[in-house]
Amino acid sequence: MASDPRRSAPRPGLVLDVDRSTPPVLFHHGEGFRLEKLPADRSRIIYPAEPLPGLPDPDESIRQALLNPIDDDPLPELLTPNMKLTIAFDDISLPLPSMRKPDIRQRIIEQVLDMAAAAGVDDIHLIAALALHRRMTEDELRHALGDRVYDAFAPQGAIYNHDAEDPDGMVELGLTRHDEQVTMNARAAESDLLIYVNLNIVSMDGGWKSTATGLSGYSGIRHHHNVATMQKSKSFMDRHKSELHHSNWRQGEVIKANGPRIFQIETTINNNTFGYDGPMSVLQKREWEWTAKDRATFIGMKKGLDVMPKAAKRAVFNGWKAPYELTSVQAGDVEKVHEVTLEHCFKQHLVPVEGQTDVLTFGLPYICPYNVNSVMNPILVMCLGLGYFFNMYRGRPLVREGGVLIMSHPTPWEFHPVHHPSYIDFFEQVLADTTDPLELEAKYEKQFAEDEWYIHLYRNSYAYHGVHPFYMWYWGASALQHLGRVIIVGGDERAVHRLGFQRASTMQDALEMASDVVGPRPSITHLHNPPILMADVT
C-alpha cells in the first residue's frame, strides 16, 4: 500500500498546455464519457490534485477531536444524564458519490453516542438536516448512520428527517441585523446541546450553513437562496467572498444568541472518488498515463454503457460507492472549526491557474447533490454546470466576462416523478415563460413555495420542496449574468433550448459556435472535474 507512489506522494494539480501530442481528453457525459481533442497551442487542461493520504487511524483522530475540541470543552464534559441531546447530520447530498461503508457520519456518531452512553444520556434524537431536500429513505439512513445506530434509535422514533413544513416542529429564533428571519427545527433549538456532524466535500459546505440552512425552513432560507444573493457571491465556494455565506453567518449570530449550544464536528475527505484500482480508477488518471489495461477497461466500459438501457446505466453508476478517506476532523466552536476545515478542503482542491479564458469546457457527470439515486434532469444539469462547476474558483471566474461555457451532457427531457415533482412544473410552466432568474423569482417563487400539494409531497413522500427548482436556477444566476453563451454538447435539443442554451452535436461544432461570441482562435480551458478541483485564478 505504502509503496504506491500515488498514495504516499500524491502529485498536486496541474495545468497542462495542450500541444499536438496531447491525447484526447476525457469529458464526463452523464452516464457515459466522451474523448475530445482540444485545439493545440491555445488550450489548457486543469487536472485535479491526486488524493491526499487519509488519516492513518480515523477512529482515533475522531476521538482526539472530540476530546480536544477547538475553543470548546471536551465533549464528555458537555454530556449529562438528564440532558436533551440532539445530533444533526448532513443528508444524502453528501458526499458525491456516496462513500463506502462505514460512512464518516457513522464513525463520528458512534463515538459521540458512546460518550453519551458513558454519561448515561437517555433523551437523544438524531435528525437528518436536509432543509428543503427530499427525505432520506431507511436504506439511505442506514448507509449514513450504520445499522447499529439505526436499530438502536429508529424503533423509538428518535431518528428522523428534518421537516421544515411541520407547523409544530419549527421555531423562530429572531431576526438578523439585516432583518433576515432565523428559523430552526424545534427539537434542535430546544436541546441542551446540538451536535452537528458535517461532511465537507467542497468548501461551500459547513460552518453556520450547516445549522442555519440545514435545520431551517423556507422563511429562513429564502433570505440567502435568492437571485440577488447568488449574483453577489463570487464565488459561493469562497466563503469570504460569498454573500450566501455572509447571510448564513448573520443567521449564525442569532442562533448563537438565542439558540442551543452547538458543538460542531466537521470533516474533510480526499479526492479518491474512483479508487486506485478497479474499473473506475481510469477516470482518476491523466490520459497520457493510461496503461494498456486502463485503455482496455475504458473502451469496454464505454462500449458497454453505450448499449445499456438507461435504467441499467443508472443502476451501475448509483451502485458505485467512493472509497473516500478522511483527511481531517475537527470539533468545537462553529466558526473556528470551519476555518480549519476550509484549509484542509483547499489543500486538496486548489490548483493555481494564471489568467482567465475565452471558452471554458467541462463534462458533467451522472450525479449532482440533488439526484442521488435519482435522475439528473435538465434543471439539475444547469445547476451542476452553471452553479457548481462554474463556481469552482477562488479569485476570478475561470472564464472571462462575456465568455462561452461549453458543457457536455445528454440533458435528457426526463424527471424523477417522486423526487422532483415541482421540477416538472417548473420546466414545463416557468421556463416556458422565462429563463430570467429575477423575473421567475418575482413571478412564480411564492406560488411554488406555498403550494399545498408540493408541501404534502415534501413532508410525506420523498419529494424536494416545491421551491427547490427555483433555487437550482438561482444557483446558476451568477454564471448566467457573467457568460456570453452556454452550449451543451450532445444534449437533447428540445431540453437544451428550453433551458435557454444552445446545443452542439460535436465539440468542434461547439467551438465554432463559440467563436461567434468570443472571436476566432479563442483561448480554451478545460476543467478536468471530477475528481473535484477548484481553480485559484490570479
Next chain:
Amino acid sequence: MKLARQIGLPKLPAAFSLIRRFRALPFPYRAPSTPRGVRPLRPKARTGADYDTAWSRRTPARMARAAIIEGPMRLAVSGLAAPDRRGTDRLAATSGPVIFAANHHSHLDTPLLLTSIPEPWRHKMIVGAAADYFFGTRITATLSSLIIGAIPIERTKVGRRSADLAAELIGDGWSLLIFPEGGRSPDGWGQPFRGGAAFLASKTGVPVVPIHLEGTGRILRKGRALPSPSTTSVTFGRPITPADGENATRFAARIEREVAALADEASSDWYSARVRAHASESPTLTGPAANGWRRAWALGDRSRSGRSRKRSWPNL
C-alpha cells in the same frame, strides 16, 4: 509356494517377487531389528500437539481450503444457520494479522466464522483447535488442517509449543481464530475466558477482534450428532489491544467483557448495550451462579431481537 504349485495356482506376478526380494535385503538396506535386551525408543508422536501442520499452509492446501470454504462450507452454513452478520464495518480501519476471539457453542462455530470473517483475513487464517480432540488421530488431524486450517492447541497440559507456533504464524502474517473458552458450552451459557488469546496479543502486538456468536447452540449443541437448522447472528466488535501495563489475565477479562457487551448488543440494541457496558452492567456470558434448572430457565430470557429473517405472523 510349493503348495501353490502343487494345487495348480498360477505364478505370482513379478512385482510380488520384487517385494519379496527387497524384504530379503540385509541391513543397512532395510530397517534394523531391535535387540531383545534393550528397550526400543518411543516412536515419534505424529498426532496431538506434535502433528506438523506446515503442509496445510502451502499453496495447494490453501487453494483447496478456499474452494471448500467458498463452496460446500458456505452453502451448508447458509442452509443451516442463515447468518445475520453485523459489525464488519468495525474492521474497516484495521490491516495486518489479527486474533479473532469468539464465544463457543457448537462445532458449527468455526465454519460459520470462516464464512463470515471478511477479506483480507478469511483466506489467511489459522484456527486454534483442541490438540486432544481434533488432532487425536492422523485422519482427524489431516482433515482439520486441510478443511479449517487448524493448528493444535494444548488445553489439557501446560506447554509452550502451541503458543510458540501460533505466535510464529501470526508473525508471518496469519490471523488466528481462537475460542478462549477452551471448549463448547455444556449448557448454553458461556464459560470463563482463558488467557490464550490475550497472551498471544500481548506477545505479538496484534489486536484482538471480539466476536459474539448467537444461535449455533440451537443448531448443533454439544452432545448432539445431527444439526437442526435455525438462525444465527455473528457480531464483530471493535479491535482492541492490551493497554499499557495490562497483563494477559486482565486483558482476557476485558475480551470477555467485550464479547458480553456484543451479546447484549445482539439481544437488545447497540445504544442500550453501550449504556450498560459503560456502567459495567452488561449481562455476563456465564449466566447466573445458580445450578440446574435455574440456569436453563434463565437462558430463555436472552431472546433475540432486531430484524428477524422470517416473519411468522403478518406485521399489522
